[in-house]
Amino acid sequence: MREEEVEKRGDVAQMSRARVKSASMLQWGLELVMTVKRLAMEVNWETVSRVWDPLAGTGVIHKVMKEHSTHLSIMNNDWNPQLKWHEAMNALQAGNYHARKTKYGVCNAVVTSPWFAVLDIALPLAVAASCVVACIHVPSHYMTDLTESRAQYFRKLCYAGRLRVIENVERGPIGRRYMWVLIFKKPLRRAKMLCGGEASGVEMFTFSMGRFAAYGTTTEGAAQGQALI
Helix, strand or coil: CCHHHHHHCCCHHHHHHHHHHHHCCCCCCCHHHHHHHHHHHHHHCCCCCCCEEHHHHHHCHHHHHHHHHHCEEEEEEEHCCHHHHHHHHCCCCCHHHHHHHHCCCEEEEEEEECCHHHHHHHHHHHHHHHHEEEEEEEHHHHHHHCCCCHHHHHHHHHHHHCCCECCCCCCCCCCCEEEEEEEEHHHHHHHHCCHHHHHHHCCCCCCHHHHHHHHCCCCCHHHHHHHCC
C-alpha cells in the first residue's frame, strides 16, 4: 500500500510509530486552532497589549491570536529548548514566574493550553502571572468532574464575579470536548472584555457553579448539577 493511501486512511496498523505520532500531533493542532479561534472571537482584546503563553508548544495560540488581533505583542515560552522561543523555563515552578516578572514586567494576559495532567498547578500560576485575565484551555471533564479543592477554588472566583467559562467549543478531528476557563483580576474587566456582555448567547458556568456546590463535588453530583444547566 502506498504511503499516501496509508496516511489518508489513517491505517495505524500500516504506519510506523513516528508516522502515527506525527498524525496525532497534526489532529491535535487542528483542534487547538479551532478552540483558539473561538476564544479570540468571544473576548474583546482591544484593551490588551501584551500576552504570554508559558506552555506554548509549537505556537498555535500565538499564530491564531495574531491573525485575529494583529496589535497583540505575544511572547512564548516552552521548556523544550529545541522550539527556540523567547524563553525555555519550567512553567510549573513559581520561582520562574517571579524571575520573569522582574525581567519583563507584568503581562496583561496569559493565554495557554497546559498539559492536562498538570492543570491544577499551571492554572493558578497563570492567574497569578496576569494583571488582566488568564485564559486556560482545558478538557470539559476538568470543570464537570470537580474535585473538592478545585470546586472551592472556582466557587470563590464565581462568587467574586471573576470567572467565565466558554463551553460548547467546536470539536475537531479527535472529537474531544474542550472549554476555555477565563479568570479576570477584577469583575469590571470581565464585563468590559466579554463580547456581547452577559447576554453573549454562549452557555457559561458562571451561573451554574452554585448548582455544583449544592449537589456536591462527586462525579454523580456534578452530573446532576450539569443536568440543570
